[in-house]
Amino acid sequence: MKKLFFTLFLLFSSFSLQAEIKVHQLFSKGAVLQRNQAVPVWGWAKPGSKISVSFAGQKESSQTNSTGKWMVTLKSMPASSDSRSMTISDGETTLSIDDILVGEVWLCSGQSNMDFGLGGVCRKPRNPKYQAITDFMNEEIKDINDTLFRQMTVRRELSPLNEKENIVGTWYPANQRFVKGFTAVGFNFGRELRKELNIPVGLIKCAWGGTRVEAWIPTAQYQSDNELKEYYDAEIAKLNQTLSTWDKEKVAAENKAKIEAHKIAAEKANVEGKKRPHYPRLQKNPDENNTLPSTLYNAMIAPLVPYAMKGAIWYQGEANAGFATDQYQKRFTKMIQGWRQAWDLPLDFYWCQLAQFKKPLLEPAEASTWVQIQYQQSQCMSLPNSGMAVLNDIGDAADIHPINKIDAGKRLAFWALNKSYKKEDVIHSGPTYKSHEVKANKVIITFDNTGSGLMTASKELHKAVQENSSPLKSFQICAADGAWQWAEAKIISSNQVEVSHAEISQPVEVRYAWASNPEGANLYNKEGLPTGLFKTEL
Structure with a gap:
């Protein structure tokens, strides 16, 4: 009887989980929806369920497909600073999502210089000559409480072989509690938009330090070019070969043994008053590698599609200064095109050119790999609806993460204000x-x-x-x-x-x-x- 009861319990639980109505995490408390665009809203429920979504006087309905996914599309809406609720119902269960605004939504992506939080700018700098920037930024945010300026941070995930459907993340406002978690470049970008447009602004931070452009390119783009396909196929073949011989249980046991040995050694060091040993290097699964092609697109970008947004800002390239440097223009172009195709929108796309770094030249020289990336970034401006913020006067010779994220964000905002929002009085570019x-x-x-x-x-x-x-x-x-x-x-x-x-x-x-x-x-x-x-x- 106990076994039968347990089996029935599992079946009922499985059915309940399958039947439970869910909505994508982007549509959670505090969300910002894109104005002046159709707004897709989607989630999951029991196959065959009729789903209705109500927001801002609209009510749209849809039916879940055979896998349980549903989607409705809200009609274009003007910007609104009013905190409103969205209700989602399958006729039996109703979800209510509170405090939703309508304004401008921008994706903030790339590697560490986009991931770099505002808190990093506000800490004491390693080089005292940059203290004035830290002081300025701390003064700027000391009383901040802008409930109409928000950020969703997408948790880091990897998926080299399959596109994920959802993310882990939370919307939060630019206030004393949360503002230092904002991307510093994105904060300064978004703040300029707030000043000029005077409507809500939502940022989706989706960045990972030390990552190459190859990891952010959709798989379909690799298949559109023979050279890229050859690279992709070779990398995935190597991954599959390694996975086929990978003993997950054995590695887990070895990792556990290393952790236990470290714990014992650390306790012994504490007793003897010695320096604690370094934490052991643990083996990772072969697919837990952020350099694999498409792995970050699949895990962090694909799940965002087709959330309505105006465009994207991007700060990346440092990791490619030492990898396939001569391919950067082609691959970065493919990435932008792939994102636009995924959204089926001409997303505005603005990026930072790499800032100056390392010792200055005494004599003219051929292009370093850093210069090669900078030059190829400039050549990508031939793409429509795109632009580049030049940072060759705000970098740091000794630090690949320059602390001046103020001008980086502002210069990206100038592009957006002029090109995306048609403010002709805003000069967007240098000569x-x-x-x-x-x-x-x-x-x-x-x-x-x-x-x-x-x-x-x-x-x-x-x-x-x-x-x-x-x-x-x-x-x-x-x-x-x-x-x-x-x-x-x-x-x-x-x-x-x-x-x-x-x-x-x-x-x-x-x-x-x-x-x-x-x-x-x-x-x-x-x-x-x-x-x-x-x-x-x-």
Whole structure:
């Protein structure tokens, strides 16, 4: 009888779990829905159930499919700061989700410089010269209580072989309790939108430090290109081969033994007053590897589709400066295209170019892998609805995680305000290379995005750029024999620079800021935005 009762209990429990109506975690308390777009809402229930969703005077219905998934689509709504509830019912059970707003939703993704929390900016910096940034940021948030500015943080997950359906995460507001958990770049981006648009803003933080672009590319994109398919197939074949011989129980037992041995050794060290031993390195399952192709897309991005949003901001590339560097433009492009195809939307997509890092050059040199990534990032701006924030004046030679996330976020916001929200009075970009002409021993370079005109200027920490009368620096010029020299350069009009060298009579190419750390690069537009690295076309 006990066995029969236990069996019936399991069957009933299984049925109850299957029948329970659920909604995707994005639709949880405090959610921000995208304005002026159709808004899909989805979840799971017993197959064949009729589901109704009510919100803001709308009521939409749907029926679960054979796997129990349901989806309804709410009609486009204007922004609203009113805290409202959404109800979801299958006729027997009703869920109520409170405190939902309608505004602008942006995905914040990439690696550690996007994952970098606001709390990291607010802590005492390792280098005292950046203390002013920490002090400024702490002052900015000391009384913050913006209930209309919110973030959902997606928990880190891996899934190299299958797309997951849901996430773990919670919406929380920009207040004293939670604000330091905001992505620092995203916070400064979102705060500019809040100031300019005066409507709710929701950020979805979905980032993982040290990750390559390959892990964020949808599997379908790998299948769309022979070269990428070959790379993907080889990586997955290696994974499957390793999994086929992996003894999970044996590894678990070995890991447990290491932990027990460490515990004993640590206790002994405490008794003897010695230094505790390092925690042992445990074996992980082969699929617990964040470098595998598509693993982060499958686990962290795919489950977000098709949540309505305006676009994405991205800060990544450091991990690719040492891996398949020459493939970055192609793979980053495929990633953006893949995300847009998944959402079936022309998502606006803005990214940070890598900031300056490492020692400055004493003499002109060929592109480092860092420069190669920076250059390929700039070439991706040919994609529609895209843009890049140049950070070559706010980095840190000694730290791959520069603390100035203030200007990084603001510069991304300028792109969004100008391009996504059509605020033409907001200058979104620094000068960008347009064309050049060789005249005798001089190269005349013409720029786009010069705003009110070109200028030389300096940038100190997070403070406003200051115009000065210094000569232009960081220009390199190449002679016909292939020898590069530091060039003389001067502004000759509101959108042109003249570049030359006294000993080069036949210049063939010019480069600007062509270094991991282009110290002294000082060409800006009068709105205070810097010129990124470029080279003239041969």
